[in-house]
């Protein structure tokens with residue numbers, strides 16, 4: 001399972017940062033998942049929540065996931081556009097269709113290429129300092 005190994009990597013990264021800051025525990029973890037990363041949010045969250053149980057320092061950590069709107073580059077007019085994802089609860093049937101390239105809002109041609117958005121980034125950590 002791809003998401004589980006990503007969650008493992010993330011946890012290692014968090015533990016290293018927490019150690020560096022001499023934190024007592026981590027309370028919140030903010031992660032950005034790119035719209036073209038192919039990461040399944042729910043599976044990633046599920047994996048993280050299982051793995052964190054093994055680590056005293058992370059047991060209370062809340063995972064905050066954010067996915068920015070996808071950005072496309074038009075191959076015809078070279079303009080960049082942001083085409084927001086449909087909210088799955090608004091249109092359950094078209095939630096997946098919407099991630100495919102649509103039409104360029106500038107020239108109306110359909111040759112759009114995904115731009116970036118393949119990342120999984122640890123944005124921010126909230127930690128409790130160890131009181132000396």
Ligand SMILES: [Zn+2]
Nearest residue numbers: 074077104107
């Ligand atoms: Zn265009």
